[in-house]
Amino acid sequence: MQSWALVTGATSGIGESFTRLLAENNYNIVLVARDLPRLQERATGLEAKFNIKTHLIQADLATDSGCSSVEQYIANNHIDVLINNAGFGINKAFTLSQLDAEQQLLDVLVRTPMRLMHVALPLMKQRNKGVIINVSSVASFIAGGTYSASKSYLTVLSESVHTELAGTNVKISALCPGFTRTEFHQRGRMSMKGLPSFLWLDSDELVAKAWSDALKGEAISIPGWQYQLLVFLIKRLPRSIVRKVGMNVRKKQRTK
Numbered sequence: 001m002q003s004w005a006l007v008t009g010a011t012s013g014i015g016e017s018f019t020r021l022l023a024e025n026n027y028n029i030v031l032v033a034r035d036l037p038r039l040q041e042r043a044t045g046l047e048a049k050f051n052i053k054t055h056l057i058q059a060d061l062a063t064d065s066g067c068s069s070v071e072q073y074i075a076n077n078h079i080d081v082l083i084n085n086a087g088f089g090i091n092k093a094f095t096l097s098q099l100d101a102e103q104q105l106l107d108v109l110v111r112t113p114m115r116l117m118h119v120a121l122p123l124m125k126q127r128n129k130g131v132i133i134n135v136s137s138v139a140s141f142i143a144g145g146t147y148s149a150s151k152s153y154l155t156v157l158s159e160s161v162h163t164e165l166a167g168t169n170v171k172i173s174a175l176c177p178g179f180t181r182t183e184f185h186q187r188g189r190m191s192m193k194g195l196p197s198f199l200w201l202d203s204d205e206l207v208a209k210a211w212s213d214a215l216k217g218e219a220i221s222i223p224g225w226q227y228q229l230l231v232f233l234i235k236r237l238p239r240s241i242v243r244k245v246g247m248n249v250r251k252k253q254r255t256k
């Protein structure tokens with residue numbers, strides 16, 4: 001039986017890097033995103049370069065119908081790898097943001113990966129084989145608004161399920177990258193002025209590390225020495241300092 005991987009947010013950034021890495025490892029790819037022309041373009045490129053099969057799911061994961069369409073596909077098809085990558089950020093303080101936008105963020109970053117995992121895991125357990133990588137963030141270790149809170153949920157859930165499935169051949173891992181050169185910050189209209197170049201990560205490199213770490217059974221993957229050091233410090237600093245630093249970072253991102 002041919003192996004299939006499903007990637008949400010598959011048309012750009014970390015998700016797009018995952019589609020190429022998995023295709024290079026002979027996985028057929030189910031690409032999930034909102035933009036159908038970009039989905040078709042990515043699928044055509046993957047099929048031509050790697051000689052694999054693709055399947056497209058056009059879905060807005062902020063909606064119940066979009067999430068349900070992917071759930072149903074996972075329930076009815078053999079999926080060996082699930083990459084929960086889709087996400088976005090809000091460029092406003094919580095007290096100034098629109099409630100609808102906050103709900104959409106919660107639905108995409110928390111509701112959707114939780115539901116897709118809940119559908120995929122029983123099937124993977126039954127086969128005693130599978131890999132799930134949840135794309136979280138180093139923001140999950142700080143206090144930086146609802147984005148941090150949502151990513152904290154994803155990191156902790158990944159750790160919990162990783163422990164629950166210890167001793168099986170089902171691998172669960174949270175990928176916690178720092179600032180990465182993708183479209184994420186532009187789409188969120190976030191200012192990244194003045195950020196030192198050494199803090200930027202390469203999407204292909206961090207995805208390669210995340211895949212390697214997941215296969216080795218690591219619960220959390222933190223690419224880059226700079227972010228490994230940062231998380232080491234965060235875990236040892238007084239929480240009051242961590243809160244201030246987290247909110248200061250968010251304020252700078254909101255300044256255009």
